[in-house]
Amino acid sequence: MSTAGDGTEVRSAGVVLSRGFRLVCPACGQQRLFRGPFRMLRRCTRCDHDFYPETGYYVGAVYVNVAFTEGLLLAVFVVSFLVNPVVSDRVFLVLAIGALILPLLFLHHSKSLWLALDYLITSRGSSRTSE
Numbered sequence: 731m732s733t734a735g736d737g738t739e740v741r742s743a744g745v746v747l748s749r750g751f752r753l754v755c756p757a758c759g760q761q762r763l764f765r766g767p768f769r770m771l772r773r774c775t776r777c778d779h780d781f782y783p784e785t786g787y788y789v790g791a792v793y794v795n796v797a798f799t800e801g802l803l804l805a806v807f808v809v810s811f812l813v814n815p816v817v818s819d820r821v822f823l824v825l826a827i828g829a830l831i832l833p834l835l836f837l838h839h840s841k842s843l844w845l846a847l848d849y850l851i852t853s854r855g856s857s858r859t860s861e
């Protein structure tokens with residue numbers, strides 16, 4: 731992170747996305763986003779960054795989750811097809827189980843990555859933490 735000439739912080743995409751993958755606040759990187767499997771904080775206790783800026787905010791996280799899940803399942807299918815062009819029922823069973831389990835496993839990361847992407851897009855170069 732560096733400081734621009736007007737004193738605002740300039741964040742790199744790598745830093746913010748890394749915070750998204752680590753499930754911490756995209757603004758400061760100091761506060762974990764989740765307190766339990768289903769409990770997400772409403773604001774950062776360190777920098778007061780709002781984790782719920784509006785109703786329906788996390789609809790975008792569903793798209794992140796679907797893109798990750800479908801991408802991974804497609805990769806598994808392509809690799810299995812390249813290894814053995816005759817796709818067995820076992821491969822489809824693995825894909826079906828993956829389609830049910832992966833969205834649940836990726837739930838926290840999809841929300842965290844959505845928050846990080848939004849932070850990058852809407853507040854790049856400005857200090858949202860001082861609001």
Ligand SMILES: [Zn+2]
Nearest residue numbers: 755758774777
């Ligand atoms: Zn924070």
